[in-house]
Amino acid sequence: MKLRFNISILALCIVMSGQVSAGAIEEFGRYYEIDLAQPIAEEVNFRVAFDVADSAETGSFSPYINSAARMNNMLLGHGVSEDRIQLAVVIHGSATYDVQRNTVYQQRTGEANGSAPLILALIEQGVRVIVCGQSATHLGVTQEQLIPGVEMALSAMAAHAQLQQDGYTLNPF
Template sequence: MKKLILLFTILWVNLSFAQKFEPGNVIPEYGKTIIVPHAEIEVDTNLVYKVVFDIDRNFDPAEVNKLVETAARFLNMHQKAGVDPENMHLALVFHGSATKDVLDDASYSKAYPDTEENPNTPLFTALANAGTELIVCGQSAAHHNVDPENVHKDIKYALSAMTALVQLQADGYHLIKF
């Protein structure tokens, strides 16, 4: 009987904390989040968030880069928490193996023959429309033979990822590195 009561208690506790990840308002197609009612660190809704994401690797070429989707999640969850989207300034800096993720659809399908298009393209467009800067390392682009004419229309080139990261941080951006 004690085991049965313990089992029901565990199930009740797990179900009471289960929440559904839901789309956000800034980029509804990407970056689902949950509300955390028991959060003890309050979100400063008056802060101007200046954030740079270091995107240095890719994953399955048939799927959206999980690190890029993190930026959409950041925008969505903070807007849901009461931060005005006008107070969120994001930049993504691509280098390393993530460099090929910035290719346009035709070039991406050549780089990854099992794909028909770049799965990151719609997310790049949505992020750019939300004011996010998308920056690729010129050094990594050269190393990976990524031609400036073959990248997503919203990608900007930097001399290097190191340069972009230093300059953005000097401008008050805070680094998020996963």
């Protein structure tokens, strides 16, 4: 019985629009298609920051970082144009390891960095990925060890303060 339930949940999680929107992050960010009773107004712009402190399970991609891909794809899939979406992911704490180059991550864990393809796809889409310099320094992670395109900030606190001044809201989950 439990196996059938898990397969059903898996099948539901795979449901997504049959069309892939321009700018969608195809391998990540699955969402449900919703018939909107209240459509998203055309004048609404989405400048959203995500805060990620917990690392992914070794070898897996981060479900927390994947939230940014999900929001990107969900908005595109429901008619929001690419130019109205600006996302940022602020990484700190143990999640700092998720933005390490695969070779560095693999030396530390013995497994590939499952979040690396997600990080690269986000950056390619224009999502800012910002790592806390305080966490990186504390964990011994240098700028050279980061996936290309990941930005190093003074701290996660400073990054969030700057993003808020630039009009970004903080996604609560």
